[in-house]
Amino acid sequence: MPTAWMASTHAWLGLGEMPQSPLVEYLTRSLSLLYATWVPVLWLTAGDVRRYRTLIGVMAWTRFALGLGLLVLDVAVGMPWLWLLAEGPSIMVLSLAVAALARRVERL
Numbered sequence: 001m002p003t004a005w006m007a008s009t010h011a012w013l014g015l016g017e018m019p020q021s022p023l024v025e026y027l028t029r030s031l032s033l034l035y036a037t038w039v040p041v042l043w044l045t046a047g048d049v050r051r052y053r054t055l056i057g058v059m060a061w062t063r064f065a066l067g068l069g070l071l072v073l074d075v076a077v078g079m080p081w082l083w084l085l086a087e088g089p090s091i092m093v094l095s096l097a098v099a100a101l102a103r104r105v106e107r108l
Contacts, residue, residue, distance in 0.1 A: 060099035063095040
C-alpha cells in the first residue's frame with residue numbers, strides 16, 4: 001500500500017496525521033513483509049490438511065492468542081472502536097473456526 005494511502009486511512013480512522021519518520025515507514029513495511037512470509041506455510045498446510053492438521057491446530061490457537069493480545073493492545077493504546085472491534089475479535093473468531101475444522105479432520 002502506498003504511504004499516501006496509509007496516511008489517508010490513518011486520518012480516516014480519526015488518528016490524526018500519520019507520523020512521517022523512517023521508523024514508522026520501517027514498521028509498516030516490515031510488518032507487511034512478516035505477514036507475507038507466512039503465505040508459503042499456509043499454502044503448504046492447506047495442500048495436505050490431514051498431514052499437517054496438528055500444525056494447523058497449533059497455528060490456529062497461536063493466532064487466537066494473537067487476536068486476544070491485539071484486542072488488549074488496541075484497548076490499551078486507544079485505537080478507534082471500529083479498529084478495536086474488527087481486528088482482534090475477527091482473528092479470534094477465524095482462529096476458532098480453523099481449530100474446529102482441524103479437529104474435525106482428525107475424526108474423519
